[in-house]
Amino acid sequence: MSQPGESLRDRKKRRTRAALERATVRLAAERGYDHVTVEEIAAEADVSVRTFFNYFASKDEALIGADPEAGPRMAARVLAAPAGVTPFQAYRDSVLAEITDELNNARDLWLLRKDVLMQRPDLLVRAFATSAEHEQLLASAVAQRAGLPESHLYPRLLVAAGSAAFRCAVTRWALDDSVALGDVVGDALDLFGTGLAHVPQHHEGGTS
């Protein structure tokens, strides 16, 4: 988990960031998102309030704790995909890779977040708003890959579909987590891939 060329300083930063994220999620799950103040979160993470805001631009952001590198990383993956792969496939793969990583590193946090998001589904949407610039970045990568101008609808739409897929998958998963979150996201992206024009078959006990 600790990188090779990482200085003490870097390690400390990573640890406080993680502590703040963890404190936010834990407290919010425990007593409800808006019955927790930033002051309490900071205290729990043993750090000043001002420091909290050095790490996260808002309380919302700390709850989701999205890795700031995730956007660029996905964009890079989209561009690095082998030549024969369609833009859709490349994007789909990079989303799923990111999510699998995330769940492997912090499955326990997501289980807590689930409780919070069930009470306040709007928080997930708002958290995504924060990363509006990252959407732009990703859309550019898709556009480049697809050979379309930046102004074209398709890249933006594909990226937005990714967000939507994730969002819907989480709420679906929150209702019944007998399926892996990653699989639900995959299903959702597939639906977007093949089109929503007709209603998918519904098997008892199945997901799509």
Place this chain on the structure above:
Amino acid sequence: MSQPGESLRDRKKRRTRAALERATVRLAAERGYDHVTVEEIAAEADVSVRTFFNYFASKDEALIGADPEAGPRMAARVLAAPAGVTPFQAYRDSVLAEITDELNNARDLWLLRKDVLMQRPDLLVRAFATSAEHEQLLASAVAQRAGLPESHLYPRLLVAAGSAAFRCAVTRWALDDSVALGDVVGDALDLFGTGLAHVPQHHEGGTS
């Protein structure tokens, strides 16, 4: 514009609401969203700050000014569509109907909003977060229409696609408003309908 059975009270309410919305958009477009305080908006609309918050739950909400009836209205339209129509078609039609109405009533406001949203694209996302419960309502309607259980992914995904389509269409339209916003939303929904798996043809000067 004024309803038949509308009392003086109701008319006044509609007028203050409209005034607040208008003031918010006008001032935000003029000098930037976060250089405008709620106090100034209230003053512009000739009303107290407290009253502002009786009408809108947040400054964000006032900027978009989504009609609180819109969600229920669309849900009703989805359920009322003729029997032969697919859920997708029914939903698509109800979204487009709503948007056409909105643009007919307040095209000028949308032109101003465009300027604000170009500076701060996150605001549109956040505004949609407010209407998370309405999404739920719409999703139920779609589920019912499609004969799927509430827990199924499809209805949620279709509704989320609607939001995404609108969001992307606005940003696309903000770049170049030589096409009607309604048409762009239509194009976006069609892309979702037929599927994103393959890249659409790109005609010079065309949209999709």
Place this chain on the structure above:
DNA sequence: TGCAAAGTTGCAGTCACTGCAAAACCATCC
């Protein structure tokens, strides 16, 4: 005209978030 319901307002308070400047801290080089 008078009463009840609905809408408006001011006020006091909480809390998220920001800029700034001092203090504590870590890395580096002598």
Place this chain on the structure above:
DNA sequence: GGATGGTTTTGCAGTGACTGCAACTTTGCA
């Protein structure tokens, strides 16, 4: 080991969004 310089942490003071409450005003209706 100690001086030096860049980074991070912190306190503090301030702004502004938002809420609950208790008067007060306006509208609907008998």
